[in-house]
Amino acid sequence: MTHPALGTHHAGRSAGPLPTKQVRKRYWITLSIMIGLALFFAAGLLAWDNPMPVGSDGFWIIAKLRASNILTMVIVAACQAIATVAFQTVTNNRIITPSIMGFEALYRVVQTGAVFVLGVAGVTFFTGVSQFVLQVAIMVGLSVALYGWLLSGKLGNIQIMLLVGIIIGTGLGSISTFMQRLLTPSEFDVLTARLFGSMANADMSYMPVAIPLVLIAGGYLVLSSKKMNILALGKETTINLGINHRREVMKSLFFISILMAVTTALVGPLTFLGFLVATLAYQLADTYDHRFIYPMSFLIGFVVLAGAYFIMKNVFYAEGVVGIIIEAVGGITFLIFILRKGRL
Amino acid sequence: MITLNSVSKKYSSTVSIGPVSLEIPTGGITALVGPNGAGKSTMLTMVGRLLGIDQGSIEVSGYDVSKTSSKDLAKIVSILRQENHFVTRLTVRQLVGFGRYPHSKGRLTQADEEIISRSIDFLDLGELEGRYLDELSGGQRQRAYVAMVLAQDTDTVLLDEPLNNLDMKHSVVMMQHLQRAARELNRTIVIVLHDINFAGHYADYICAMKQGKVVHFGTPTQIMQDEILSEVFETPVNVVPGPNGPLAVYY
Numbered sequence: 001m002t003h004p005a006l007g008t009h010h011a012g013r014s015a016g017p018l019p020t021k022q023v024r025k026r027y028w029i030t031l032s033i034m035i036g037l038a039l040f041f042a043a044g045l046l047a048w049d050n051p052m053p054v055g056s057d058g059f060w061i062i063a064k065l066r067a068s069n070i071l072t073m074v075i076v077a078a079c080q081a082i083a084t085v086a087f088q089t090v091t092n093n094r095i096i097t098p099s100i101m102g103f104e105a106l107y108r109v110v111q112t113g114a115v116f117v118l119g120v121a122g123v124t125f126f127t128g129v130s131q132f133v134l135q136v137a138i139m140v141g142l143s144v145a146l147y148g149w150l151l152s153g154k155l156g157n158i159q160i161m162l163l164v165g166i167i168i169g170t171g172l173g174s175i176s177t178f179m180q181r182l183l184t185p186s187e188f189d190v191l192t193a194r195l196f197g198s199m200a201n202a203d204m205s206y207m208p209v210a211i212p213l214v215l216i217a218g219g220y221l222v223l224s225s226k227k228m229n230i231l232a233l234g235k236e237t238t239i240n241l242g243i244n245h246r247r248e249v250m251k252s253l254f255f256i257s258i259l260m261a262v263t264t265a266l267v268g269p270l271t272f273l274g275f276l277v278a279t280l281a282y283q284l285a286d287t288y289d290h291r292f293i294y295p296m297s298f299l300i301g302f303v304v305l306a307g308a309y310f311i312m313k314n315v316f317y318a319e320g321v322v323g324i325i326i327e328a329v330g331g332i333t334f335l336i337f338i339l340r341k342g343r344l
Numbered sequence: 345m346i347t348l349n350s351v352s353k354k355y356s357s358t359v360s361i362g363p364v365s366l367e368i369p370t371g372g373i374t375a376l377v378g379p380n381g382a383g384k385s386t387m388l389t390m391v392g393r394l395l396g397i398d399q400g401s402i403e404v405s406g407y408d409v410s411k412t413s414s415k416d417l418a419k420i421v422s423i424l425r426q427e428n429h430f431v432t433r434l435t436v437r438q439l440v441g442f443g444r445y446p447h448s449k450g451r452l453t454q455a456d457e458e459i460i461s462r463s464i465d466f467l468d469l470g471e472l473e474g475r476y477l478d479e480l481s482g483g484q485r486q487r488a489y490v491a492m493v494l495a496q497d498t499d500t501v502l503l504d505e506p507l508n509n510l511d512m513k514h515s516v517v518m519m520q521h522l523q524r525a526a527r528e529l530n531r532t533i534v535i536v537l538h539d540i541n542f543a544g545h546y547a548d549y550i551c552a553m554k555q556g557k558v559v560h561f562g563t564p565t566q567i568m569q570d571e572i573l574s575e576v577f578e579t580p581v582n583v584v585p586g587p588n589g590p591l592a593v594y595y
């Protein structure tokens with residue numbers, strides 16, 4: 001292949017992820033705004049409505065107590081954002097979230113089962129580091145068994161895997177609904193608090209386990225961004241470009257399940273968050289490259305969580321139950337974006 | 345050169361492909377023709393290792409397809425399937441850039457960018473390179489996909505019905521591009537075609553398949569015969585002399 005004439009006007013032609021100056025500028029401005037918002041809400045959560053004078057010892061004691069909530073949000077945002085983006089990439093589907101694979105249904109069954117069998121004491125029974133590890137292990141185990149079984153067979157097919165995952169999730173959901181019907185109102189009341197995604201559910205003693213897991217699983221997925229870019233093109237193109245599709249998908253799904261298990265066991269179900277965050281990240285980053293999508297989605301995740309928490313706490317005095325406001329505000333934002341742009 | 349040694353694939357007790365033994369010579373365009381369900385696409389996907397084989401072996405440029413690592417094969421043979429739908433939003437140039445992955449592993453060098461530019465210009469996509477795929481017409485998009493496999497810079501290129509859904513003009517332009525790629529870039533192009541007249545005019549060799557087996561292989565003049573085509577397509581075909589070579593008439 002020789003085309004000598006091309007050398008001259010080649011300058012400026014780039015196949016890079018942010019092809020033009022305008023796109024590049026927009027990405028970095030958007031990212032900076034997100035960083036600004038994240039810092040603003042984080043500072044707001046630490047300092048707003050702090051009864052002690054700014055800078056005093058008491059101020060810092062209260063701020064430190066609140067910092068644990070922010071740490072939880074960072075972990076949840078990282079888990080949900082990275083897991084959802086990676087899951088949508090390996091399944092080649094932008095309208096699903098990994099939580100439909102039965103993670104949340106399993107969490108609900110475990111929590112409901114504990115209250116059903118042990119009464120109100122069941123809630124306390126399922127708190128503690130070893131119980132946290134156990135819940136994560138059950139969720140990862142179930143999903144790995146499911147992926148391994150469905151993706152390695154002759155019919156190795158992601159669509160079938162998703163369908164089975166949804167059916168298992170629905171089945172588990174029905175079991176917990178059935179058990180909830182049989183609970184006394186007071187038991188049900190205690191249980192409900194655990195079934196809403198809430199930052200207050202997180203116990204700081206889980207962190208030494210949760211943080212390394214998130215670093216390893218999230219780190220793997222972020223570091224394999226370049227492979228993810230190819231996986232997003234579908235199975236046949238991926239094989240054509242020399243990547244072992246099945247092995248990469250299995251590895252990614254394993255790490256995705258760790259992230260989802262950690263966030264679900266930590267704060268409970270937040271079905272909509274990952275989906276919302278990933279969709280907004282695609283819109284705002286406007287690139288195929290996961291190296292740019294991941295940081296954007298993580299920041300959006302944190303801004304949504306911290307913003308929702310800040311509003312719930314300081315406007316409605318109902319701190320903790322962020323899932324509700326995320327679904328309301330997030331859903332509307334999502335609809336506006338989709339209607340304005342007309343595509344996912 | 346592509347060599348198939350008694351390759352077979354079994355789907356069920358009644359549906360199977362092969363055993364196929366075939367040698368596709370280096371250089372030029374080889375067209376796979378035959379009725380629906382003859383196994384043309386299946387054979388192509390087996391050569392491109394998208395589908396495993398049950399028995400036999402396939403060699404491309406001396407490399408056994410089932411034993412060579414996929415990573416190395418990606419520099420030897422590229423394959424484009426007929427249905428391509430990407431969830432990712434890509435510009436033409438970004439798509440073509442993905443063709444360099446086997447060489448660059450995602451880190452595009454200046455040399456990669458030059459090869460990308462050449463592939464784009466080769467298919468006359470220069471003006472469209474900044475456009476997103478969802479803003480293109482079917483014919484333009486198809487050309488972008490072909491530019492991607494050309495940028496992969498493999499000696500052998502396998503294309504599964506690249507004329508699917510293209511109108512007359514775009515089909516002709518596509519075939520002219522492929523002919524130039526075979527001649528000027530010395531590629532061996534294997535292509536599944538539905539229209540026998542396109543094969544007769546543009547291909548250097550025609551491989552006729554029927555019920556999972558290769559029934560005829562030869563140059564267009566050898567294959568463009570009344571009896572052969574009637575037998576392969578199970579419908580009466582008359583080959584008449586046209587202004588630019590023989591034409592099959594079957595309407």
